[in-house]
Amino acid sequence: VVEGTDAGSVGLVTAVFIAALVEFVEAFTIVLAIGITRGWRSAIAGVIAACATLPLVTVVVGAALLRVPESMFQLVIGTLLLIFGLQWLRKAILRSAGLKALHDEDAAFREEQEAARLAGHETRFGLDWFAFVVSFKAMFLEGLEVVFIVLTFGLSADAVGLAAGAAVIAAVIVLLAGLLLHKPMSRVPENTLKFGVGILISTFGSLWAIEGLGLLRAGSESLDWPGGDLALPVLLVFWITLSLGLVAWLKNTVAAATVGEREGVA
Amino acid sequence: VSWVGRFFRFWYDFIVGDDWRVAAGVGVALAGGGVLVVLGIGSDAAITLLSLGAIVVGLVIGLNAERRKRLARDRS
Numbered sequence: 001v002v003e004g005t006d007a008g009s010v011g012l013v014t015a016v017f018i019a020a021l022v023e024f025v026e027a028f029t030i031v032l033a034i035g036i037t038r039g040w041r042s043a044i045a046g047v048i049a050a051c052a053t054l055p056l057v058t059v060v061v062g063a064a065l066l067r068v069p070e071s072m073f074q075l076v077i078g079t080l081l082l083i084f085g086l087q088w089l090r091k092a093i094l095r096s097a098g099l100k101a102l103h104d105e106d107a108a109f110r111e112e113q114e115a116a117r118l119a120g121h122e123t124r125f126g127l128d129w130f131a132f133v134v135s136f137k138a139m140f141l142e143g144l145e146v147v148f149i150v151l152t153f154g155l156s157a158d159a160v161g162l163a164a165g166a167a168v169i170a171a172v173i174v175l176l177a178g179l180l181l182h183k184p185m186s187r188v189p190e191n192t193l194k195f196g197v198g199i200l201i202s203t204f205g206s207l208w209a210i211e212g213l214g215l216l217r218a219g220s221e222s223l224d225w226p227g228g229d230l231a232l233p234v235l236l237v238f239w240i241t242l243s244l245g246l247v248a249w250l251k252n253t254v255a256a257a258t259v260g261e262r263e264g265v266a
Numbered sequence: 267v268s269w270v271g272r273f274f275r276f277w278y279d280f281i282v283g284d285d286w287r288v289a290a291g292v293g294v295a296l297a298g299g300g301v302l303v304v305l306g307i308g309s310d311a312a313i314t315l316l317s318l319g320a321i322v323v324g325l326v327i328g329l330n331a332e333r334r335k336r337l338a339r340d341r342s
Contacts (some may be wrong), residue, residue, distance in 0.1 A: 080294060085286045086292065086324075086325055091284065206321060209296060213300050222316055224310045225310075226315070246326070254336060
């Protein structure tokens with residue numbers, strides 16, 4: 001659906017770049033806390049091990065994805081992407097409405113640092129095992145999310161190179177900014193970014209997942225959205241409007257309940 | 267916890283995430299849309315819009331659960 005369209009390419013690059021930026025900031029925060037508290041050797045070894053494992057996962061998953069019919073690909077990947085996107089969006093809406101604390105990278109950094117300080121020392125293969133495992137997990141999990149987004153967006157739009165390029169640029173920016181600032185990047189407005197990514201991923205996810213339902217009919221031909229190629233921008237506007245409406249609804253109901261209780265007490 | 271438990275936990279956290287209602291909403295919406303496709307009921311446009319509507323309902327149910335939790339906490 002997005003093949004060859006400018007709107008599709010811009011959406012793809014934007015979604016992958018912002019999603020990768022957020023994921024790399026989270027990974028960087030954890031590795032920085034571990035590196036400072038437990039030493040850089042084991043923390044960097046964990047990052048290198050994760051970076052070495054991720055391409056293997058990418059090749060296996062990518063090869064599997066290339067072998068399935070288009071509608072099955074749309075259904076499976078669209079569904080995963082949609083759940084992924086809605087979870088981001090859900091959290092972003094709750095944060096914007098004040099129902100959930102804003103994710104504070106400084107606080108996350110302090111918590112990781114404290115956990116690292118309190119953890120015992122166990123040495124395996126000449127490495128501080130706690131530092132190695134935590135850094136590995138942080139890099140691998142956040143990296144896996146980026147790989148997933150790059151592959152799904154890239155394969156669907158037939159532009160894996162473009163998607164991978166956007167993720168690499170995000171990684172370089174986070175690394176350079178982190179090295180220059182020597183601190184977690186708490187200035188990155190994470191909730192705004194997550195809001196944007198949640199909307200973009202939900203847009204593409206809902207578009208593909210529902211198209212992919214065509215897998216279940218004779219011929220396995222994808223379903224057609226009303227409006228054809230216009231469905232993508234219309235869905236984007238729909239998710240933006242819906243999200244802002246939900247934020248307003250949550251803010252209003254919680255504020256009304258608070259006022260009602262105050263009046264009740266008075 | 268055995269490695270099998272950790273394995274499933276990892277994939278549950280990775281795919282389903284924090285709120286199972288949202289994931290379940292997507293599953294129910296697509297399953298409903300799938301039934302319509304299999305039975306040949308409704309046009310493509312109707313099925314796409316109905317499925318999208320059901321997905322939105324799942325999201326709203328998930329958000330409403332958080333809202334109710336917050337209101338209950340405020341009252342106590």
